[in-house]
Amino acid sequence: VSEIAIHGRAPWRLRLRCVHTSTRRRETPISKQQQSFTRINDSIRVPQVRLIDAEGNQVGVIDTSKAMELADTAELDLVEVAPEARPPVCRIMDFGKYSFDKEKKAKEARKKGQSLQMKTVRIRTANISAHDLEYRLGHIREFIGAGHRVKISMRFFGRMMAYKDRGREVLEDVATQMKDVAIVDQMPQMEGREMSMILRPQ
Structure with missing residues (x-):
């Protein structure tokens, strides 16, 4: 801060600023x-x-x-x-x-992360009909084709607990029919009353 007396008046206070001038040729707009x-x-x-x-x-x-x-x-x-x-x-x-x-x-990383989200297909009974199984296989194939992991689950209620071996056979059959597009990420396993298996794209 400098003080300058002008014609006997009270001194003025001048604030000196350093002004930077740039000679840069290129100005890139950025957010x-x-x-x-x-x-x-x-x-x-x-x-x-x-x-x-x-x-x-x-x-x-x-x-x-x-x-x-x-x-x-x-x-x-x-x-x-x-x-x-x-x-x-x-x-x-x-x-x-x-x-x-x-x-x-x-964006590609986010897209890849989204593609790895888990989809779930439920099989209601170990005694599922061939028609119903084919319908669910279509959904599984669609999800796998879109790059998703798929959890195939089956719940056992009451006396159906006696059919756990049959349920495992059904899930293994699903894995066999999907082997051209998917691999088993988790083998069939029981968690409480639910048996599940996870497939992922090849």
Whole structure:
């Protein structure tokens, strides 16, 4: 803060501000969400970075200002890819393309996670008819084809507990008929009054 007397009047207080002007040639629009997670260009404020150039070559530890100059020359962005490192690792790249590829991979990962959700097909009785079994096999094949794991379950009530062996045979028969598209992830096993088996896509 500086004080300046003008024509005998009370001194004025002037607040001096440092104005930074950037000569960067490239302005890549980024969202607030991207800014909160990835620092690029002038938002990288550490004095030095470990640089990887646009070709993937290790340049080494250099001043951040020099790294920005190299990014300017290549008409690309300086992107912080490993902020936890000391010094942070930065790479010269097209940040727009980097963000697009990153989001695409995230969507594929989410899609893969969804495809592995469990579907359940219930068989009401160990004495199921051939027609009803064929109907349920169709559902199982449909779920497996969509990339889902399938739990085939069968409950035993009252005197039906005497037919556990028959129930196991039915589930094993299902596994045999699905072997062209699925493999057994869990063999038939009893849990209380329920016997279940899990299949997953090959």
